[in-house]
Amino acid sequence: MNDDALRSIGELSRLTGLSVKTIRFWSDAGVVPPTDRTPAGYRLYGPDALARLGLVRTLRDLGIDLATVQRVLAREITVPEVAAAHAEALDVQIRTLRLHRSVLRAVAGRGSTPQEMALMHKLAHLSDQERRHLVEEFVESVFGGLGTGPEFLAMMRDTVPDLPDDASPEQIAAWVELAELVQDEEYRAGLRAAAADQVRARDDAGEPDPAAARETAALLQERTARARAAGVAPESAAAVPVADELVAAYAALAGRTDGPEFRAWLLARLESSHVAEYERYWRLLAVINGQPEPAATAPAVEWLTAALRAHPQP
Incomplete structure (x- = not known):
């Protein structure tokens, strides 16, 4: 077959293994435009159609949306740029999926109720900044203004839970327990009273x-x-x-x-x-x-x- 010959959608389908419906959809989207049409109005595609279809299929299999594929084919962005951006997006998705998996395993291990599962999911998905704020607010509420000393407060504020992306069910369960604990008013009051007593004892007896x-x-x-x-x-x-x-x-x-x-x-x-x-x-x-x-x-x-x-x- 002459490589310069125009091909119909049916021929492209046989050569690529793609369905006629898929090729037509991509053609309508502008990523594989027809080169010409027959007198009856059927689409005909030039010699570059096979290469374009191969690249589109690869990018789509990798989860790249058609708008981005169009920009690659129009050479507005390069394939390496798309790959880097998509890899970063996949990293986020993988971290999220791992977190979901850990939450589900922790729920299964604890026999949680639907309400506990919802709370666990919410707490597990707090950002690093939100986790830090939760601990800092707890430290200030319990130890602030007691005269424990700036070094002690700084040490407590620096002890921030660092939940890894691939957290185990045990780590998820520990974080949920800690988050619930530091928001427990009775727990806070008990620790503050204990800390105040220890400060008074230190003041009485000296450092x-x-x-x-x-x-x-x-x-x-x-x-x-x-x-x-x-x-x-x-x-x-x-x-x-x-x-x-x-x-x-x-x-x-x-x-x-x-x-x-x-x-x-x-x-x-x-x-x-x-x-x-x-x-x-x-x-x-x-x-x-x-x-x-x-x-x-x-x-x-x-x-x-x-x-x-x-x-x-x-």
Whole structure:
């Protein structure tokens, strides 16, 4: 066949495997215009029609709209430019689909109600800026104006949940739980009261030496962990030496002397600390950001609190 010969729609359909209807539609759209017509009015296409049809089919298979295809064929934009723009659009679609998949898996795992599913979907699709605003508003509401210090506030504001594009169901569930948690007024009020009490205690006793505070915290963890592993109940007589050692360490940290008054003061601080709830926030944040979960100090604090209730005097 002469390559310069004009071809009918039927011939192009046989050569390309495209349907006559599709070729006619693309022709009407102007992306593969006819070169001529027969005396009876049927369309005829020139030698470039095959190449144009091949390019149009490829671009359409990639999801490129006909208006953009027309611009490529008119050489208003290049194929690489179209490919780059479309690849970027596909990246957004892929991220969205991954997020949808994670939400659905999280819903399936939690057995969520329709209302919970709607909330989970809404929270999961918040933008990075919206997530940051949610956390910053929580930090300001709980800790603002208490005198916790600019370094502490800056640290809290910088701990923003960074939900990845391919978030796992566990990360989605953790983010939804965190978002619900930081909007819970009762949770906020409890943490604020605890933070205010800790600030007052700091003002009363003075700012503790950071290194000494870390050593005391480590001692608390180590001694109570050993006691729990040995099955020593905090109310038992066997707990007294452990409690005495820990209270002595806290008294030294506060610059005070162990005794009923100090033990009552320390017990009040421990009872108001809300350690478990505060650690819940950091645990969820670690899951969302794909980081190791922080070591829990709540069991240690709870053991010492129970021991102080049982043994208020040295």
